[in-house]
Amino acid sequence: xxxxxxxxxxxxxxxxxxxxxxxxxxxxxxxxxxxxxxxxxxxxxxxxxxxxxxxxxxxxxxxxxxxxxxxxxxxxxxxxxxxxxxxxxxxxxxxxxxxxxxxxxxxxxxxxxxxxxxxxxxxxxxxxxxxxxxxxxxxxxxx
Numbered sequence: 001x002x003x004x005x006x007x008x009x010x011x012x013x014x015x016x017x018x019x020x021x022x023x024x025x026x027x028x029x030x031x032x033x034x035x036x037x038x039x040x041x042x043x044x045x046x047x048x049x050x051x052x053x054x055x056x057x058x059x060x061x062x063x064x065x066x067x068x069x070x071x072x073x074x075x076x077x078x079x080x081x082x083x084x085x086x087x088x089x090x091x092x093x094x095x096x097x098x099x100x101x102x103x104x105x106x107x108x109x110x111x112x113x114x115x116x117x118x119x120x121x122x123x124x125x126x127x128x129x130x131x132x133x134x135x136x137x138x139x140x141x142x143x
Contacts, residue, residue: 001066006136009092009129014043015071042126045070045100048079051122059118067109070100070124077141079125087127087143090135094127 007015047070056062072089082096102119 003065006134008134009044009132011129011132042097043129044072044094044127045124046072046074046079046127047124048077048122049073049075051119054122055118059114061110061112061115061118063110067106069106074141080121082143083125085143086130087141089141090139091133092129092135093131095130097126097128100124100126
């Protein structure tokens with residue numbers, strides 16, 4: 001994970017420069033696994049800064065930058081309300097797909113027992129890029 005000041009989002013393709021955009025992401029290699037539960041495709045993932053702060057406060061677990069494995073961290077945006085909604089970030093039009101519940105992989109990266117449980121229903125959400133464009137740090141999420 002690398003912090004960026006701005007990024008290009010490509011409709012039905014993901015974020016330019018992301019490992020999934022280039023076909024190098026972990027799940028790209030699991031697509032042939034018949035036992036893997038297939039979820040709707042997501043182009044970009046979001047998580048609330050407030051959720052990360054709550055985990056630190058309530059569970060005393062600090063999640064280092066990037067370890068949450070979400071593409072975008074927001075502030076003052078109730079992400080769970082955007083599931084099923086169309087919204088914009090910068091000039092990118094997105095559609096909220098589903099909650100992105102925490103996984104064991106994230107917990108293994110952070111190395112703290114209880115992380116997954118502390119992020120249930122506040123681990124962010126997956127969205128698809130409906131219209132390509134660009135967004136940057138500080139851009140508003142509008143819906």
